[in-house]
Amino acid sequence: MTTLPPAVAPRSLVQQRSGWRMLVLVLVLAIALLALMAVRKGRLMGDSAEYLLMTAAMASHGSVDIRKTDIAQVRGLMEPHMKVHLDALEKGLNDSAVTVPLPGFYRGLDGKVYAIHFSAYSVLAAAPYKLFQLTRINPVKCYQVVNLALVFVLGLALMRLFDSAPRALAGVALYMLSGGLLYWNWSSPECMSAAALLAGFAWYCSGAPVRAGLMVGLASLQNPSIVLTLGALPALAWCLQPGMPLRDGIKAALRPRPLAGLLLGGVLFAVPLAYNQHTFGVTSIIAKIGTSKELIGPGRLHSLFLDLNQGMIIAIPAVAAMLLLWGWRGMERAQRNRRALALLLCCALAVAYSVPAMMVQNWNSGAAGVMRYAFWCAMPFLFLLLWRLRQAARWPRALLAGVLLVQAAAMQAASGYSETEFGPIASFVMRHAPSLYNPEPEIFAERASGREDYNVDAARAYAYRVNGIVMKAMYHASLPDVATALCGKGQSTSGGKQGRRSKGVWIYLNGPIRCVAPVNVTPDRFTSATTVIQGQGWSVLEQPPGKPAGMWSQGDVSQLQIAYAQPGAYTQLVIRGGYFDGNKRTRVIINGTDTGWHDLQAGTPVGIPNAATTSTLQVELRHESPRSPGPKDGRKLALFLLQAGVQ
Template identity: 25%
Template sequence: MKKSYIFPIIISFFCVYLWSVISSEEPVIRGDGNEYYLMTESFLNHGSPELLNQDILSAKAKSERDSFTIPYIDNKTISGYYESRDGKEYSYHFFSYSLTVLPFKLISEAFGLNDVKSFYLANVFFLVMAVSVIALGKNSFSIKISLMLMAIFGPGVFYVDWTHPEVLTYSLLFMGVSFYFSGGRRIFYLLFALASFQNPPVILFSSSILFIDLLRAYKDKKYATTFQSIAITGASLIPSVFYLYHYGSPNLIAREGFSDIANISFERVFGLFFSPASGLIIYNSALLLAFIICITLAVICRKNLTYNMAMIFGILIAVCAGATTHNWNSGMDNIIRYAVWIYPLICMFIISVSARYCVHISLFNAIVFVLSTSFVTNLNYVYFNSLSQFIIDKMPRLLAVDYETFCENTAHQDGYIEFNGINSYPCLALDSSNNVRVIYTNMPSFRRFISQESNYSYNDRLNEIVDEQLQKDEFSYIYLPKNVMKRTRYSWNGSDLPSLVGRSNHSGEMLSNGIEGFVTYGPYIKLQPGKYQATIEYTCNGSSDCGYWDIVAGSDGVLHKGSIINASQGKITSKFELLDGQQDKPVEIRTNYNNLDSKLVIKRISIKILD
């Protein structure tokens, strides 16, 4: 078979895979997708990214027609939009991605497709275009096949069903890398400038290379091409000019406090690469290993040293710039979103240093990627995935996770620190046997927790370990051996649980409100396989039963069910068991009110661990 035949075969299989993904997915607006969706709707209605009332009304009509939800659409102030100096409303995310989706929105309208899938179609087009541009480029066969495999078996494919610009940025960067190696310097700078419209830190990487180009141009007295590259790179300032004109600030995200240099930390920078909870290492560990080896080779061999060092520096400052964000552990698909646009930069560096072995590296990366998708499960950004849980079980000191991600994964709550305050509660990671293995806290918070908490048992070794590892007022991680501290139960006040027909009181209870339905449901907790006992404390005042209770394990349905009988100090207990394979099923204990002649009060619900 001729080598040229390989490219269309790869692209065909890639298209089939991507189409299967977007065909099987229920249309959902994820992340900041409400802004991108509304901006596309604005462009469709009046050719401008400005948000008008007609855009909100038409978006609502389409969401009802196609059965999808637009977050914050009913809020008085829509999240992500701010009033400009001339009284107009624009999103604090730039509109270039929404503009590129517009043709696909027109296609969706013409063929009667679900409106959200216009974003999916656009993302598929961007990825296929990137792989096709690489295949049709002027690079050698080895570089072409390497870039194609790296792009296909990389984090960008996870975001094809997101209403988000990660795939666009990913595709533009891979096309830019292809032109870099084929000598198309100006196109390389243009594509990186376009990518920076949505993810500004990538321009720091291309600017690092541009700086070396400028030094060489000065040395060789050949300025024309370099000055053109500088002008092209300057296009990256277009979003800043837009926001400066409308808001008097070049960066609306920073102005509103969602980005700050103080947020940069070693844990974030290191974690983007090596965090088992959200980093590149989850699926692209082979490529990261090659990256580390190539850094060493670049220093030792010194071939093309200036450009290779510029790439390393560019990757580092781009990661640091991304780490300034306020919400680091934002919604993600498999790995953190910021890693999506760092990945192509790493690929570029590896090929630059090791072009001779890039095919081997890309093949090894593809194999490891496919294997990892089979083994890494429980992919939810507020839960530890199976890889992280394995590390907590076996080697907790290797859990390289920043404290925001750690606390949100242990509390299973987005924005846990922001809403609760880090001083209010230590963050505890449990192994598969409910032993506490890692704690993030300081001494005052920990002492307060121990004095008040009844859901854990512990022995005398705990105080010794805490005194040894924890400074008084400084927050840090504590690592515990097994059987020192163990969770024995979970408990929630009635008012802590979601409700459809209830109202909470100051005593922490949830009261029926004279309407039939679920007074409480949730808490959607994921438990390890084992035996448990659920307890519902309540009062039911009336002539007969107030309703029923049940225990539900996700899609597996009802495990147990019973009546809520008339009682002034009622207590219902029910044992249940979760089997292997049910640890990813969110458990609910629901209370349903269906007797309008009675009054139901849910005081407390708890789950006791029996083994």
């Protein structure tokens, strides 16, 4: 008698549908990401020299110490301008006395040279790098593989969060439009860290804590402050379950699987610390040589979140607006309170992430529009919006479409400039309302000068110009001659108002500010010059022996007319001369406005009323005590005019 195998029970309809949804997600997402790779060349951006050399080293000899053969291997992959840096690095390899052969590299305790960034990102890229070498594909595309592989993993996490392939794909699209599109093709770990962090939030709060711990730990390998997420995840999960008592939330966090996930993330975080201790003798070589606690402050915190060139607001303008304006609709009070706690927790996380970032010396570092730190620091807020969408039975399609369009526009705008250029929003504000934008001095200096150099020069003035007109300028308080620094020798500034001080010593000037050559006309040229025209109340031109020619005032009042082509070009009237006995001051009236008494012998400039709209000055000088010099000269003299002009 033949024994038949036991019948296999068919999967439930729910399981079959879930399997089909996962298959659809995998296929669509894989095809989309592969297509993205196919149409874009790999780019070396960010800390490319470090990561590329570590990748080449790992692919060649299975370790991340940098050798001459590694430098030779990457020369053809890097831009020509990097040759001088690679030469310096190669030279430093041979000299054991050189501790830092090139910024970004440091000699370890074993005498070998290593990159100062941890190698996890490069180790992950080593296998595709080697494969591309063998298949004659540009090895630089290995970073596309690592970045998009994490985006794919994010898609799997969002599939668990939504249990819907279209919604999971929409979530991936929202991630890409919140900074992912800017950094997926960079040879630096920002895209990997952000995707892993967002996946960690999604998996932990949807009941997969071990996978969440793995993702958060992976993200923290290159950006250590992300490890703080592990302490916040249990509290965040409780906040998102409005009906759960606090005691039950604590019990849920202490179950074996959540604890195992948090422990796994903590172990991964500890790997770079152990590596740094073993290799350099400190837990973080970057913290030792490239950071300063004195740099932490409200200015940099504001800059990370709200700077109009590189702040987080540039990355997620519509996401933030939708979260704040729609994320609370239709909720009961208890649920709103819990959601408010979740938002406060996410704000605290984002600030905590940013504290180590604020210590770095090169604040205005390589960026694709949005600051690299601001990109992944935004993930807690993006997750909150995704969780709110998870709870919605029907998505607000019109609203969400608008958000996606605004985010797409934000990505397009951010992709058009680098860390040495002003972005379109910052440029617009500086053209129309410059007093509203006062960035960190390093940001303004490097973008105004068009070069990255975090040692801002106190001996020069930095300016943002439009058609030759300074719309905003910045200078150090110790600079003796701002006008010369801005405009060159022999010129002065016209217009502008002093604005906010940054860090106490950097002063902003808000334009428009024009550079103009001062106009100074002597009386012998009054009749031939069109700028200054002599009016009533003056005597004849005189030339005292060995002294400049001049002209005495005659009577109680003397008049001048000064005209120039450009309204607002000058802000001060300058009249110089010498007083006759008994006269020490003159009342100066400009275009009918009495400016008060002035000592014209001292040459003190007089402010021009309504200078911004004025191009002709009707000047009336009322003398204090005009008198006759003697019986043979009946003129009433007060001021011997030597020069008149504007500046």
